[in-house]
Amino acid sequence: MRYSNEALDAYGRVFERDGMVLLTQHFQEDILLQWRQAFNSILAQRLEQGATAVRGAHRHYITLPFAGIFADERIFCDADVLAIVERVAGDDPVMCQLATDTPLRGSTWQDVHRDTPALFDGLPETPSFQLAVNFPLCDVTLDNGPFETTLGTHKMNAEEAMQAYAAGELPLHAIPMKLGDVMIRDVRALHRGTPNNTDSPRPMVVIGYSRSWYFRPEVHIDVPRDVYQGLSARAKRLLRHMPQVDATGLVQGGAESYLKFAY
Numbered sequence: 001m002r003y004s005n006e007a008l009d010a011y012g013r014v015f016e017r018d019g020m021v022l023l024t025q026h027f028q029e030d031i032l033l034q035w036r037q038a039f040n041s042i043l044a045q046r047l048e049q050g051a052t053a054v055r056g057a058h059r060h061y062i063t064l065p066f067a068g069i070f071a072d073e074r075i076f077c078d079a080d081v082l083a084i085v086e087r088v089a090g091d092d093p094v095m096c097q098l099a100t101d102t103p104l105r106g107s108t109w110q111d112v113h114r115d116t117p118a119l120f121d122g123l124p125e126t127p128s129f130q131l132a133v134n135f136p137l138c139d140v141t142l143d144n145g146p147f148e149t150t151l152g153t154h155k156m157n158a159e160e161a162m163q164a165y166a167a168g169e170l171p172l173h174a175i176p177m178k179l180g181d182v183m184i185r186d187v188r189a190l191h192r193g194t195p196n197n198t199d200s201p202r203p204m205v206v207i208g209y210s211r212s213w214y215f216r217p218e219v220h221i222d223v224p225r226d227v228y229q230g231l232s233a234r235a236k237r238l239l240r241h242m243p244q245v246d247a248t249g250l251v252q253g254g255a256e257s258y259l260k261f262a263y
Contacts, residue, residue, distance in 0.1 A: 001079045002026070008080065012087035015128075019154035020185035021084065027075060027135055027180050034069045036137040039203055043102060053256035058106035059193060063099045063256060064205070066221050067247065070098065076207055077235045081133055084184055085209045089128045095238040097132075097208025097219050099258070103145040103196035110194075112150075112165060112172070114158060115187035116216075125155050128186045130210045137203040140177040145196035147183070147204070148172040154186035161190055215241060218257045 003011070011021045042062060046052050052060035064070045076095060085093055119126050140146050150170045153161040164170045170190065175183065185191075196202050208219060223239050224247040231239070 001083070003080050003083075008083045008087065011084050015084065015088045015184065015186070018151040019189040020149060020151070020183060022175070022177070023080065023182040023184070025178065025180045026080070026182045027078070029180050031069075031072065031074060032135070032137055032179055035205070036203065038069050039064070039100065039137060040201075043100075043201060043203070051255060053258060055101060056103075056110050056193065057108045058104040058196075059108075059110070060102050060104070061099060061256060061258065062102065063221075063258070066098055066223050067227055071227050071231075073232060073235050077232065077238065078182075081182060081184065082209075085131055085133070088186075089131050089209065090211050092212050093209045093238070094212050094214075094241050095207065096210050096215070096221065096242070097206060097258075098221050099206050100137075100203045101193065101206065102201050102203045103193060104201055105196055105199055107145060107193070107196045110192040112162070112190050112192045114190060118158060118188070125157065125188070128154065128188075129214050130187050130208065132183075132185050132187050133207040133209065134183040134185065135181065135205050136177050136179060137205065138200070139179055140175075140202060140204070142174060142176060143196075144198045144200065144202040145194050146174040146176050147191060148174050148194055149185065149189050149191035151189075153190045154188040158188075165190055209238075212241075220257075 015021045046062050047060070052062050055061050115132070116130050119129065134147065150165065150172060153170060161170065177183065221239065221242045222245045223242045225244045226247060228236065228239065228244055
C-alpha cells in the first residue's frame with residue numbers, strides 16, 4: 001500500500017466532508033496507456049455501430065469488457081482505493097461497474113445532476129452506499145472536458161441541494177487531472193460534464209463500488225467464467241454478485257443497458 005492507515009483515515013474524513021477525494025499520480029502511467037490503446041479501437045467500433053449510451057451531444061458512455069487489460073487487478077483491486085472505499089461505504093463492498101465516459105469535440109455542458117436517487121424519499125440522506133472511482137486515460141485540462149462537482153452535496157436532500165445551487169450558494173469546481181490521478185466520489189453529489197473543445201477524445205474510466213446489499217440491475221459487469229477463475233480471492237469477492245458469462249462476443253459488446261443516469 002502507498003498510504004499509511006493515518007493517511008487513509010484522513011482521506012476518509014475529507015471524503016465525508018466533501019463527497020470526494022483525489023489521489024494524485026496513483027496508477028501507473030504505462031498501464032493506463034495500454035488501457036488507452038485498447039479503448040481507442042473500442043470507441044471507434046462503438047461509434048461506427050451507434051452502440052453507445054449518449055450522455056449529451058457528442059458524449060458517449062461505453063461499458064468496457066471485463067477481459068484482457070481491463071481485468072487488471074492492479075487497477076480494480078488497488079489496496080489504497082479499496083481501503084478508502086471501505087472507510088466510507090462499509091466493509092466487504094462489491095464492484096458493480098466498469099465503463100467510460102468520453103466527450104468529443106462538439107460536446108456541451110450537461111445539466112447538473114446526481115447519478116442515483118436517494119434510498120428513501122423524504123428522509124435525511126444516508127451514509128455513502130454507491131461510489132464512483134474515476135481515472136482518465138489522458139491528461140484532463142480545462143479545454144478537454146473536466147468533471148465539475150459541488151462539495152458536500154452528497155449529504156444534502158436532492159431538492160434542497162438543487163435549490164441552493166440555483167441560488168448560487170453551491171459553486172461548481174472543475175477537477176483537472178493528470179494521467180495516473182484517481183478520483184473517488186459519492187455519486188449523489190451534484191455535478192456535470194463539460195465540453196471537450198479539442199480534437200482528441202477525453203476518456204474517463206469509472207469503476208463502481210457499492211455496499212454489498214445495493215444492486216441496480218441496469219448497472220453490472222458481465223464477467224467471463226475463465227477470467228473469473230484466474231482472479232485472486234479478493235477480486236472474486238468484489239465480483240461475487242456479478243453475472244458470469246461465456247467469453248464469446250464479449251469484446252464486441254452490445255446495446256448499453258445503463259441509460260437513465262441523471263437524478
